[in-house]
Amino acid sequence: xxxxxxxxxxxxxxxxxxxxxxxxxxxxxxxxxxxxxxxxxxxxxxxxxxxxxxxxxxxxxxxxxxxxxxxxxxxxxxxxxxxxxxxxxxxxxxxxxxxxxxxxxxxxxxxxxxxxxxxxxxxxxxxxxxxxxxxxxxxxxxxxxxxxxxxxxxxxxxxxxxxxxxxxxxxxxxxxxxxxxxxxxxxxxxxxxxxxxxxxxxxxxxxxxxxxxxxxxxxxxxxxxxxxxxxxxxxxxxxxxxxxxxxxxxxxxxxxxxxxxxxxxxxxxxxxxxxxxxxxxxxxxxxxxxxxxxxxxxxxxxxxxxxxxxxxxxxxxxxxxxxxxx
Numbered sequence: 001x002x003x004x005x006x007x008x009x010x011x012x013x014x015x016x017x018x019x020x021x022x023x024x025x026x027x028x029x030x031x032x033x034x035x036x037x038x039x040x041x042x043x044x045x046x047x048x049x050x051x052x053x054x055x056x057x058x059x060x061x062x063x064x065x066x067x068x069x070x071x072x073x074x075x076x077x078x079x080x081x082x083x084x085x086x087x088x089x090x091x092x093x094x095x096x097x098x099x100x101x102x103x104x105x106x107x108x109x110x111x112x113x114x115x116x117x118x119x120x121x122x123x124x125x126x127x128x129x130x131x132x133x134x135x136x137x138x139x140x141x142x143x144x145x146x147x148x149x150x151x152x153x154x155x156x157x158x159x160x161x162x163x164x165x166x167x168x169x170x171x172x173x174x175x176x177x178x179x180x181x182x183x184x185x186x187x188x189x190x191x192x193x194x195x196x197x198x199x200x201x202x203x204x205x206x207x208x209x210x211x212x213x214x215x216x217x218x219x220x221x222x223x224x225x226x227x228x229x230x231x232x233x234x235x236x237x238x239x240x241x242x243x244x245x246x247x248x249x250x251x252x253x254x255x256x257x258x259x260x261x262x263x264x265x266x267x268x269x270x271x272x273x274x275x276x277x278x279x280x281x282x283x284x285x286x287x288x289x290x291x292x293x294x295x296x297x298x299x300x301x302x303x304x305x306x307x308x309x310x311x312x313x314x315x316x317x318x319x320x321x322x323x324x325x326x
Contacts, residue, residue, distance in 0.1 A: 017064040020050050027051075078120060082108060085201070086117065087124050093206060093239070102237050107197050138209070144175040146311060147205035149243075152195070152212050153259055154187060157269050157279065166276055168269075168283070169195040171203075172262045176307045177296050178203065179287055180322055183280045189217050189231050196235065202322035204314055210235060211243045213255065219244055261298075284323035291320045 014022075019040075027036045027047075037044055050064060057063030086100055095103070097114035104110040104117075112120075122128055138148050155168040167187040171180045180202055184191040192212075199207055212218040212231075219229045219242075227233065232242045245255035268282035295301040308314045 016066050017061055020054075020064040021061060023047060024051065024054060078110075078112065078116075082110065083120050083124060086121060087126050089200065090121055090126050093200070095239070099238060102234070103197075106193060106234060145205075146173060146175050146178075146308060146314065147203065147207050149174045149209045149211060150199065150203075150207050151259065151262055152192075152199075152210055153263070154213070154215070154217075155269070156187070157183075159273070159276075166279065167191065170263070171195070171199050173203065173205075173304075174262070176304050177262070177299055178291055178304045178308065178320060181283050181287060183276050183283060185276065187217060189229075192217050192231055193234055196238075196240075198322070200238070204308070204317055204320070207240050209241045209243055211245075214244055214247075214250060218242070288321060288323065 023036055023040055023042070026039065027033065030036060033044060033047060037047055053063050054060075082104070086104075089095060089103065090100065093099075097117045100117050100121075101112060101114055104112055118128060138144070150171050150173050152169065152171045155170065157166045157168055158164065159166060167184045169182050169184060169191065172178070180198060182195055182198060184194075196210075199210075214221055218231050227236070235242045249255050266283075266286055268279065268286055271282075273279045273282065291304045293303055295303055296307075299307045302310075305317065305320050308317055308320070
């Protein structure tokens with residue numbers, strides 16, 4: 001009896017692969033599957049499953065080791081590009097699960113729970129203990145820093161056919177004069193929110209205040225003071241303050257003059273183009289030169305990138321290339 005117990009204890013202490021090898025060694029001697037199954041307290045189904053795997057591997061002992069039960073494919077898994085985008089946004093903004101959940105809902109039509117987002121980021125190695133960066137309060141006499149005030153407005157460009165009108169959304173950082181622009185087929189709140197996503201991901205700094213014209217796409221023109229417009233509400237949830245010109249400023253033309261100080265007529269806007277993709281390629285080429293190589297008189301004749309480099313947090317940036325031209 002003691003010998004049986006000792007033999008059983010020795011068998012139990014072996015690795016799963018070693019125990020399965022003993023099944024087949026016993027089978028080679030006995031040539032009796034029921035007897036082998038009875039001796040080792042296993043079912044015939046289990047025996048034949050491992051025997052088939054053993055033979056398919058040409059008698060390799062490694063085939064008898066326990067294998068992961070993880071499925072080979074996960075159709076409902078969150079796409080890797082979405083996880084990478086969440087990781088990038090979390091590191092840049094410090095947004096918590098709630099704002100990241102909103103981000104996915106608005107721009108990717110994905111409904112993930114806050115706990116799922118937390119697990120995805122944690123598994124990707126993102127530090128989830130870091131607190132969100134607070135929006136800087138700007139006093140009238142404070143010098144502007146990158147991202148403190150970004151001016152956003154829309155231009156309309158006529159296509160080859162007279163009825164084709166494209167909306168160019170442009171954003172200019174007042175501190176550095178960095179510019180981003182994108183062409184859309186429609187001037188709408190959805191287009192404006194999509195452009196905000198580009199600002200969040202491509203500008204190397206956080207956007208604290210976003211100034212827009214008085215337009216139904218951005219606010220209710222009849223009651224601009226209300227904070228219920230979809231554009232304003234989504235900006236607020238993302239930690240961005242939405243600023244609008246007052247009617248007095250509009251009446252005196254101050255907002256229009258302000259845009260004129262920061263903007264210019266781009267050469268591509270007066271040339272014919274065959275498709276919006278061609279127009280967007282021209283926009284990308286122009287802005288790459290503008291942001292990286294054109295001196296701006298209003299910022300000490302520095303280029304926008306050189307102005308950005310004067311700030312300690314951004315002196316490592318050598319090229320601003322949101323359109324991936326190089």
